[in-house]
Amino acid sequence: xxxxxxxxxxxxxxxxxxxxxxxxxxxxxxxxxxxxxxxxxxxxxxxxxxxxxxxxxxxxxxxxxxxxxxxxxxxxxxxxxxxxxxxxxxxxxxxxxxxxxxxxxxxxxxxxxxxxxxxxxxxxxxxxxxxxxxxxxxxxxxxxxxxxxxxxxxxxxxxxxxxxxxxxxxxxxxxxxxxxxxxxxxxxxxxxxxxxxxxxxxxxxxxxxxxxxxxxxxxxxxxxxxxxxxxxxxxxxxxxxxxxxxxxxxxxxxxxxxxxxxxxxxxxxxxxxxxxxxxxxxxxxxxxxxxxxxxxxxxxxxxxxxxxxxxxxxxxxxxxxxxxxxxxxxxxxxxxxxxxxxxxxxxxxxxxxxxxxxxxxxxxxxxxxxxxxxxxxxxxxxxxxxxxxxxxxxxxxx
Amino acid sequence: xxxxxxxxxxxxxxxxxxxxxxxxxxxxxxxxxxxxxxxxxxxxxxxxxxxxxxxxxxxxxxxxxxxxxxxxxxxxxxxxxxxxxxxxxxxxxxxxxxxxxxxxxxxxxxxxxxxxxxxxxxxxxxxxxxxxxxxxxxxxxxx
Ligand SMILES: [Zn+2]
Numbered sequence: 001x002x003x004x005x006x007x008x009x010x011x012x013x014x015x016x017x018x019x020x021x022x023x024x025x026x027x028x029x030x031x032x033x034x035x036x037x038x039x040x041x042x043x044x045x046x047x048x049x050x051x052x053x054x055x056x057x058x059x060x061x062x063x064x065x066x067x068x069x070x071x072x073x074x075x076x077x078x079x080x081x082x083x084x085x086x087x088x089x090x091x092x093x094x095x096x097x098x099x100x101x102x103x104x105x106x107x108x109x110x111x112x113x114x115x116x117x118x119x120x121x122x123x124x125x126x127x128x129x130x131x132x133x134x135x136x137x138x139x140x141x142x143x144x145x146x147x148x149x150x151x152x153x154x155x156x157x158x159x160x161x162x163x164x165x166x167x168x169x170x171x172x173x174x175x176x177x178x179x180x181x182x183x184x185x186x187x188x189x190x191x192x193x194x195x196x197x198x199x200x201x202x203x204x205x206x207x208x209x210x211x212x213x214x215x216x217x218x219x220x221x222x223x224x225x226x227x228x229x230x231x232x233x234x235x236x237x238x239x240x241x242x243x244x245x246x247x248x249x250x251x252x253x254x255x256x257x258x259x260x261x262x263x264x265x266x267x268x269x270x271x272x273x274x275x276x277x278x279x280x281x282x283x284x285x286x287x288x289x290x291x292x293x294x295x296x297x298x299x300x301x302x303x304x305x306x307x308x309x310x311x312x313x314x315x316x317x318x319x320x321x322x323x324x325x326x327x328x329x330x331x332x333x334x335x336x337x338x339x340x341x342x343x344x345x346x347x348x349x350x351x352x353x354x355x356x357x358x359x360x361x362x363x364x365x366x367x368x369x370x371x372x373x374x375x376x377x378x379x380x381x382x383x384x385x386x387x388x389x390x391x392x393x394x395x396x397x398x
Numbered sequence: 399x400x401x402x403x404x405x406x407x408x409x410x411x412x413x414x415x416x417x418x419x420x421x422x423x424x425x426x427x428x429x430x431x432x433x434x435x436x437x438x439x440x441x442x443x444x445x446x447x448x449x450x451x452x453x454x455x456x457x458x459x460x461x462x463x464x465x466x467x468x469x470x471x472x473x474x475x476x477x478x479x480x481x482x483x484x485x486x487x488x489x490x491x492x493x494x495x496x497x498x499x500x501x502x503x504x505x506x507x508x509x510x511x512x513x514x515x516x517x518x519x520x521x522x523x524x525x526x527x528x529x530x531x532x533x534x535x536x537x538x539x540x541x
Contacts, residue, residue, distance in 0.1 A: 140413050140415075144410070145411065145412070146499065149535075150500045150534075150535070151476050154475040160469035161489060164512075168512050211470075212473055216469075262498065
């Protein structure tokens with residue numbers, strides 16, 4: 001079914017951590033991730049002829065050429081992607097599309113998320129911009145003038161407004177949202193790399209955790225941490241020579257309409273709808289055919305809304321869908337089987353890669369204790385900003 | 399880097415495009431840009447977001463609106479407003495059509511409801527770097 005031009009042939013994911021003591025520049029992190037992708041795939045370094053990165057803090061301008069130089073590449077596809085949490089999924093389809101049109105054959109898709117070595121030194125440099133503003137503190141930006149003074153900063157208040165509006169519109173109760181966090185935590189208990197490994201939670205504990213922005217509570221919100229992740233996207237021909245079962249990239253879609261929640265055309269109709277519909281159509285498949293769903297989960301409400309807009313159930317029926325299905329890896333509808341970001345941890349920009357990599361692992365049969373009985377088709381959704389940047393992928397075992 | 403008021407909170411830094419809005423706001427007037435084809439739009443920008451043309455004009459809005467969605471920020475996600483938490487952040491649908499975001503004031507946080515009619519107010523803050531008092535848009539319950 002669908003596109004058969006490109007596949008994910010190798011993965012690398014660093015164990016997330018709240019503290020990161022190893023001093024490493026982004027450029028060196030790329031070399032390490034590249035080496036790990038070569039080892040995992042069993043392919044040759046000489047096959048690599050492209051890469052996707054967010055940027056490199058040591059090269060605020062001209063980052064791609066700095067990467068090519070640092071990694072000793074003669075590279076034909078040199079891409080910088082800026083889609084927030086949807087960045088990794090957005091990189092994957094860009095690499096696949098470049099391969100399909102014949103630009104290149106093997107693309108390193110790399111997302112390190114580690115502290116800057118200089119920030120580990122005692123003399124912290126003055127930073128002109130705080131990460132929580134996500135660039136919205138730049139002079140002339142609408143956010144700086146109309147959102148920051150209103151307190152609409154970070155992502156949590158925006159998702160909280162979606163959750164509250166959803167509850168008022170469709171009668172969703174807080175325990176149903178909490179069930180998502182609890183089942184993903186169960187999945188994390190089967191993943192020794194997860195930041196919450198060995199720490200089960202109950203619905204009552206989620207409901208009793210501190211309210212951060214009504215109705216979202218602490219245990220419905222991702223834990224920020226450090227880490228890094230990468231995948232090797234190659235032509236189907238190369239992937240067939242790789243060590244593990246290729247995960248074909250058989251469909252993809254991307255859509256966006258807004259940067260800030262204030263300008264979102266409809267708070268209860270996100271660009272997931274268009275992105276996912278095109279991904280399913282391209283792959284020639286449907287939500288009902290998916291063995292696994294790896295859904296970007298910055299918050300519990302993000303999972304519920306994304307499942308609705310992706311077509312797994314109708315808008316307004318997400319609460320019933322969550323109650324009627326078991327999202328655990330051994331349940332009837334496995335979601336975020338490695339714990340998702342809520343259970344595994346959100347290591348910055350690599351947080352959106354964990355969903356891609358977990359889908360690949362399930363397809364390759366490498367998910368260990370949490371391995372699904374059957375996984376040939378997986379839906380992956382990457383979500384950035386305020387339900388704004390949306391990228392859907394259909395991955396399919398070759 | 400955000401601009402700060404003397405009390406430490408973030409305040410808007412007007413630009414050539416938004417200066418007329420903030421100048422009127424300092425006098426308590428809510429100006430909206432109106433496109434002859436597409437109607438009112440907000441936030442202020444040099445061209446209409448629907449037709450990308452620049453033949454819009456400023457018109458005074460009623461300041462009346464209804465709360466579409468809201469949350470109570472319990473911790474103050476803006477680092478400059480941590481001490482002000484909890485406060486209500488709301489998306490307000492203006493009578494003229496566009497949507498704005500602002501805090502809800504003169505109302506208990508727990509009493510705020512979606513659909514509640516509200517009225518715009520502009521509170522002035524003294525910039526830490528000097529200059530004219532700068533208005534921040536807020537809404538209070540409509541009488
Ligand atoms: Zn227009």
